[in-house]
Amino acid sequence: MDFRALVVGIALATAALPAIPAFADPVHECATAVSRCDGTVSVPLNWNDPSSERITVSFAWLPAKAGAKGTILANPGGPLPALPQIPIIQQTLGPVLDRQNLLVVEPRGLGKSSPLLCPGLNLMAPDTITACARQLGPRAQYFTADQVVADMNAVRRALGVPEITFYGNSYGTLYAQAYATRYPESLSAAFLDSTTITAPDGYALWPMRSRLDRLDLVCERSRACRALPGDASGTWTRLVAHLRAEPDAELPIGSLIAVVRNVQQPVFGRESSAAATAYLRGDPAPLRRLARVVSGSPQQPVEGAEWAGYLAHRCGDGSFPFDRDATAAERERQIERYFREERPLAPFTPADMGVTGAAALEFCVNWPTPRDNPPVPPRATRPAVPVLVVGGDFDTQSPAEVARALRTFPNAKVVRVRYGGHSLAWGGGPVGECVRTGLRAFLSDPAHRVPDLRCDAENYRAAGAFPRSSADVTAIPATGLRESERRTVSAVFATAVDATSRRNPYALLHARLKTEPGLRGGRVDFHDDTITLDQTRFVTDLQADGDIRLSVTGQATAALRATGADGRAHDITLTWQAFTAQERPALSGTFDGRPFSSPGT
Known part of the structure; x- marks a missing residue:
């Protein structure tokens, strides 16, 4: 919901990128390593033009502790540097790494892979985004998912790995889908956690919406909450209208947005509907208490030179409510019209989020995308390999939306985690352990048989009254x-x-x-x-x-x-x-x- 601070963790091509000739990749010295080996490969800036500028891509190769049964190519998402996340990847995979090699490739433009840097960059300041794009120039258009997976495939070949199992988390699931459709012959299976889905044109979707449906989902599970008048989303719509007519200094509408955005957290999910009802009945204490917590929560900084690589990936890979080839001024007009006519944030407005215009909610308005480079080629065939997908009710995309988007993968199974959030296998509590158990069972099996995975984070019922x-x-x-x-x-x-x-x-x-x-x-x-x-x-x-x-x-x-x-x-x-x-x-x-x-x- 806080689209301005959304940085974590998320040519209409007709065919995959050209195959890499076998003679182009000498065997890398890490191929014979018996312990962790960090290395680099030299790759073209533009894989469709082998004569283009060469850049350096970094990777880490962690051989299995015993005889390897296969290799896992993992990406933790972002799009942010991957190598610093190796400890959490190792912790998540656990005993799987006894018999599976682990390969982590740093996406180009990030971390140690030819990083894109713009000193003074602040994602909340559009002028710094424009200046960054101007500073980096046209070469920035090649720091995108289609090129990243070509880099990953080059590293795979350099290490002499015949095929990989892809483990993608969050934005890493976009790389997994791009890899699957571009290099299907070298993919044996994939595990996707918190999927980034793509539009029909193959670009990643970054939906901007209020998600009051989450309030309805929680309330419908509770007998006490169902007894409240109307439905939860309707109550919140009435609440916003009430506060517009009678503002409350202790409850600005912006704080309501933050409460809705955090409904995946149990206290907010448990209390939001009852607190809104109480407020409309003249009892403001429960809702003001929730608002104080979100108002005092720390915000992740989104400034620094290193965010240039994030911008290049997210804006180059994404599908937005504006034309990719439009000027910044025309994009701004298009996104303003989108919010005015479609009202995806209803009952809220961009102004409620403290911005002067809808364009401020999407910093990619000011990032040029001159190249047609969908991460997933629209007409590419999906390989018939086992694909296990886990998605939580409270993730950016609902499990139902993920299932519809991935139905083109013949052997994909989507597992709904009730009340689950984002990056499920990284989470704590019983649900995190449950998802990790399923992930490990799937990745440890050479045949990749899909385990009967039933994970559930629902451990409360919504309140009905205060x-x-x-x-x-x-x-x-x-x-x-x-x-x-x-x-x-x-x-x-x-x-x-x-x-x-x-x-x-x-x-x-x-x-x-x-x-x-x-x-x-x-x-x-x-x-x-x-x-x-x-x-x-x-x-x-x-x-x-x-x-x-x-x-x-x-x-x-x-x-x-x-x-x-x-x-x-x-x-x-x-x-x-x-x-x-x-x-x-x-x-x-x-x-x-x-x-x-x-x-x-």
Whole structure:
């Protein structure tokens, strides 16, 4: 959603690039290495013109620890330097590298491969982009995916590797598709994580859209959220209209964009719909609390000379809502018209994102693309090799969109990871381990049989309401307690669950918090495995103090003192399994020393 800071991790050719003659590539000295060997190859700037300027491409060759069964060509995406990411690639592949060689080729223009550099470049400053393009001149048009995969193939041949299995992450999946369609005879299989898909013309798609559908997806899974009026996307549309009519200094519309953009993180996914509904009903506290977290989150810098290589790749490989051969002025008019007529950010506008014009949302407006160079040749045949694809619900492209885009690969299987995000095999928690297990099984098998991969990151249910007082809380069913006591337990439990949700293993922004104000008063402090409630109020008329401990398996145990509006205090202990996709988990504990239990639903 934050298209200006989108830097991580993402000739109408009729045939593949010319094949490299066998005699053109001498065997590289790294071919006989028994340990990591870093090397370079000299390649033409333009593979379609062998007499063009020569540039240097760097690579790393890591031979298998035992007898090699094959070779994995890996790219971590970006498009950013690949060689610095070798440790995380090794960690992801794990024991696969006992019997598989690893080859990582630095894409041209990045890192150690003839880098493109523009001192003073700032992707948020269009004039510096224009100046960079002018400085680099026409040679920059050859730092694109079609040329990168030719470089990769040259390194493969120089090492004497007959065929490779491609492991692509994020932008690396674009290289994988380009390689598959240009050098199919040397590809045995591919594993694609968080796929960059291409348009019919073969260029990479960079969609600009609000993705309110993510809110609907989360809400539809929750009985409590479904009970709210209307659908989640409609509620947010009404919320934006309300704030345009009645601005809130503590809730600028730009902060709403950030909340929607982060809905893949559990706290935002869990609370966004209920918080928006609460705001429209006159209770601003839950939504303002979310907005404070995103407003205070650090932003990745997008300036520096080295970003020139990123620009060359992304702009040269991409499909945008403007003509590739148009002038910068005409591109600006086209993209302004696109946002005005198509409204892909609805209910938001480019102005809501703090820019003066739609062109500021896409820095490639100011980067010339004079060459027809689709990464995937539009009419190229897709090889009938095994292709395993993993995609998360919250990725840039949904699993359904990825499946439609890759249906031209005869033996591709797309695995949906519910509630999954980007770079799934690199992630933490159970879903990261699950995806890595499937990746390793697939890459370790010489026949590349597709494993039965069922990974799921759904470990919460969206909230349905933010009660203001204990009277608004539904008393839990529990044996051994009176109704008023059950209501008190429910309010204390809601307070504990609210605090504990901020330590969900998939929560990134909230994981950085050391302390946070209670929703309606007090404070919540976060330690390694303990959450301390200090006069914390989730509802106005009940205060909780004490500690909540979280085990590595997610079991939560709380020892709390609850003080009501009448000043009476009760000692309450709670035990439950946190981070599960249940409407209400099973709960047990004590109320002033008396045990109780409540079944889950």
